[in-house]
Amino acid sequence: xxxxxxxxxxxxxxxxxxxxxxxxxxxxxxxxxxxxxxxxxxxxxxxxxxxxxxxxxxxxxxxxxxxxxxxxxxxxxxxxxxxxxxxxxxxxxxxxxxxxxxxxxxxxxxxxxxxxxxxxxxxxxxxxxxxxxxxxxxxxxxxxxxxxxxxxxxxxxxxxxxxxxxxxxxxxxxxxxxxxxxxxxxxxxxxxxxxxxxxxxxxxxxxxxxxxxxxxxxxxxxxxxxxxxxxxxxxxxxxxxxxxxxxxxxxxxxxxxxxxxxxxxxxxxxxxxxxxxxxxxxxxxxxxxxxxxxxxxxxxxxxxxxxxxxxxxxxxxxxxxxxxxxxxxxxxxxxxxxxxx
Amino acid sequence: xxxxxxxxxxxxxxxxxxxxxxxxxxxxxxxxxxxxxxxxxxxxxxxxxxxxxxxxxxxxxxxxxxxxxxxxxxxxxxxxxxxxxxxxxxxxxxxxxxxxxxxxxxxxxxxxxxxxxxxxxxxxxxxxxxxxxxxxxxxxxxxxxxxxxxxxxxxxxxxxxxxxxxxxxxxxxxxxxxxxxxxxxxxxxxxxxxxxxxxxxxxxxxxxxxxxxxxxxxxxxxxxxxxxxxxxxxxxxxxxxxxxxxxxxxxxxxxxxxxxxxxxxxxxxxxxxxxxxxxxxxxxxxxxxxxxxxxxxxxxxxxxxxxxxxxxxxxxxxxxxxxxxxxxxxxxxxxxxxxxx
Numbered sequence: 001x002x003x004x005x006x007x008x009x010x011x012x013x014x015x016x017x018x019x020x021x022x023x024x025x026x027x028x029x030x031x032x033x034x035x036x037x038x039x040x041x042x043x044x045x046x047x048x049x050x051x052x053x054x055x056x057x058x059x060x061x062x063x064x065x066x067x068x069x070x071x072x073x074x075x076x077x078x079x080x081x082x083x084x085x086x087x088x089x090x091x092x093x094x095x096x097x098x099x100x101x102x103x104x105x106x107x108x109x110x111x112x113x114x115x116x117x118x119x120x121x122x123x124x125x126x127x128x129x130x131x132x133x134x135x136x137x138x139x140x141x142x143x144x145x146x147x148x149x150x151x152x153x154x155x156x157x158x159x160x161x162x163x164x165x166x167x168x169x170x171x172x173x174x175x176x177x178x179x180x181x182x183x184x185x186x187x188x189x190x191x192x193x194x195x196x197x198x199x200x201x202x203x204x205x206x207x208x209x210x211x212x213x214x215x216x217x218x219x220x221x222x223x224x225x226x227x228x229x230x231x232x233x234x235x236x237x238x239x240x241x242x243x244x245x246x247x248x249x250x251x252x253x254x255x256x257x258x259x260x261x262x263x264x265x266x267x268x269x270x271x272x273x274x275x276x277x278x279x280x281x282x283x284x285x286x287x288x289x290x291x292x293x294x295x296x297x298x299x300x301x302x303x304x305x306x307x308x309x310x311x312x313x314x315x316x317x318x319x320x321x322x323x324x325x326x327x328x329x330x331x332x333x334x335x336x337x338x339x340x341x
Numbered sequence: 342x343x344x345x346x347x348x349x350x351x352x353x354x355x356x357x358x359x360x361x362x363x364x365x366x367x368x369x370x371x372x373x374x375x376x377x378x379x380x381x382x383x384x385x386x387x388x389x390x391x392x393x394x395x396x397x398x399x400x401x402x403x404x405x406x407x408x409x410x411x412x413x414x415x416x417x418x419x420x421x422x423x424x425x426x427x428x429x430x431x432x433x434x435x436x437x438x439x440x441x442x443x444x445x446x447x448x449x450x451x452x453x454x455x456x457x458x459x460x461x462x463x464x465x466x467x468x469x470x471x472x473x474x475x476x477x478x479x480x481x482x483x484x485x486x487x488x489x490x491x492x493x494x495x496x497x498x499x500x501x502x503x504x505x506x507x508x509x510x511x512x513x514x515x516x517x518x519x520x521x522x523x524x525x526x527x528x529x530x531x532x533x534x535x536x537x538x539x540x541x542x543x544x545x546x547x548x549x550x551x552x553x554x555x556x557x558x559x560x561x562x563x564x565x566x567x568x569x570x571x572x573x574x575x576x577x578x579x580x581x582x583x584x585x586x587x588x589x590x591x592x593x594x595x596x597x598x599x600x601x602x603x604x605x606x607x608x609x610x611x612x613x614x615x616x617x618x619x620x621x622x623x624x625x626x627x628x629x630x631x632x633x634x635x636x637x638x639x640x641x642x643x644x645x646x647x648x649x650x651x652x653x654x655x656x657x658x659x660x661x662x663x664x665x666x667x668x669x670x671x672x673x674x675x676x677x678x679x680x681x682x
Contacts, residue, residue, distance in 0.1 A: 102596075269614020278607075278628065
């Protein structure tokens with residue numbers, strides 16, 4: 001089969017790889033219908049995270065179950081499934097509390113290598129959710145988004161305690177931030193302010209439910225949020241970048257007693273304790289427990305209530321993965337979908 | 342009147358000071374019945390915080406209303422009142438959300454100088470709560486505790502989402518940590534583990550409801566918590582110290598999805614973003630909005646359901662304030678009550 005490998009920063013190749021086989025009785029093998037490039041894939045691509053190349057890439061996937069191990073009972077051969085990016089048993093105490101990304105048997109890198117034609121998914125019963133039937137091709141992008149970016153934006157909104165009557169600010173206009181806007185709208189936010197400087201992303205944010213756009217960043221951006229909220233700050237802020245500047249921008253945009261939901265993978269962030277203490281905000285986030293939200297997200301997509309697949313503004317065949325990475329790195333695309341056949 | 346002044350680190354003096362007068366129509370003047378020394382007073386006493394001496398000290402107080410400004414209607418001359426350490430209007434949007442320490446009209450240093458015979462309290466209607474009648478002398482220590490350390494320990498427990506069925510760990514065995522134990526018990530915690538190396542504090546913690554004591558600190562302390570919780574960590578951790586070590590100990594003692602309530606005033610703390618991100622914990626805290634809890638705390642004390650005044654293990658006349666600071670600094674006392682007549 002063909003699969004994407006990152007050899008070194010900037011060096012993406014598509015090569016022949018072994019088709020994965022069942023290893024544990026709890027495994028499933030999927031024929032991948034579509035995969036994509038994640039914002040977090042850009043960290044090693046840009047050399048900001050170590051690469052132990054050649055490294056199989058990709059952790060977002062939808063596809064059809066080809067084979068299951070003897071202990072798999074929740075999904076069957078032929079099912080179309082959406083998976084989460086960490087494998088989890090979905091039965092341990094941590095999973096039952098809704099934190100499947102911290103499952104006591106979690107396998108963080110388990111679905112790594114999803115930018116390929118087949119993928120092995122461990123703990124299939126706890127990781128995969130089948131769709132109600134075979135989806136039409138028009139639903140594939142949205143279901144694929146549910147696998148990570150939608151689930152992550154949704155978790156950011158839930159962690160930020162978004163709800164009716166609240167003013168929400170979103171730091172980051174990548175796919176996760178934009179889908180944080182969509183989640184905030186679905187969860188009943190009254191006002192949704194997105195930080196963005198890119199016309200195409202601003203437009204999509206408004207389609208997803210943003211009511212205001214702020215182009216300023218850092219302290220100037222914070223000042224704008226204060227102006228828009230009677231000097232108090234937003235009730236809920238979704239942080240979808242992961243840098244020092246974005247975290248401080250998120251914390252400072254939040255009113256005392258408000259909530260920051262941070263889902264941008266943290267890179268070189270160090271939070272000043274005293275400022276945090278006197279801010280009075282709630283802070284929660286981390287790798288999103290997408291599995292918690294998948295049944296509801298699949299339902300919303302299946303019933304055409306949401307269309308998160310809109311974040312894919314470029315579709316390329318798997319063979320052109322290198323161009324997919326380049327387009328995202330250069331911000332020519334918000335998110336790239338890779339077709340596998 | 343007599344009042345405590347800190348001239349420089351280690352240099353506490355009791356001197357004649359002007360009796361305060363009404364400045365704003367929202368002020369009240371109290372005759373202080375009892376005051377005390379706070380753990381946070383030890384930071385400047387130890388030279389770990391700058392002193393702009395001579396500085397009036399003290400922010401915890403109970404007493405009788407002597408005089409009110411023309412705009413005060415919630416308390417009357419003769420009322421016995423408990424106050425919170427930040428003055429707040431208790432009517433703004435932030436106060437109504439329960440964050441009176443972040444009131445848009447807050448006056449953080451307002452009640453400073455409470456270690457004296459009289460004190461001026463701004464925003465009296467929003468800051469003071471009258472007791473149901475004149476308290477007997479046996480209730481004074483507990484009511485005084487409500488003014489800060491009980492309210493702060495209580496907020497730590499609420500911020501840590503303590504509740505029935507939960508395992509709670511408490512970092513810090515000072516008055517706030519011990520009253521965090523009491524709060525956790527009241528809020529229904531199933532198991533309460535306190536970190537402590539001092540026999541007297543361990544004993545009081547057990548009286549307040551602690552079920553387990555852990556003497557180890559840092560990573561060893563975290564390992565003990567993991568052992569006691571099936572490898573998962575506590576559901577709720579109350580942090581009542583404010584150092585880098587105590588914050589990391591609190592975060593690492595908490596299970597993914599669990600809650601850290603941090604109320605130790607933060608000193609030289611810098612939280613590593615990546616560790617926090619992958620911990621999956623909730624973080625909330627800051628200066629406690631004691632005013633939110635005062636009516637309930639006064640009720641519990643008045644009805645003899647709780648006896649937080651037990652944290653005062655030394656009582657001295659105001660004139661011996663220097664010895665009070667020394668006793669707390671040298672850990673000869675958990676908390677010192679100062680009598681004012």
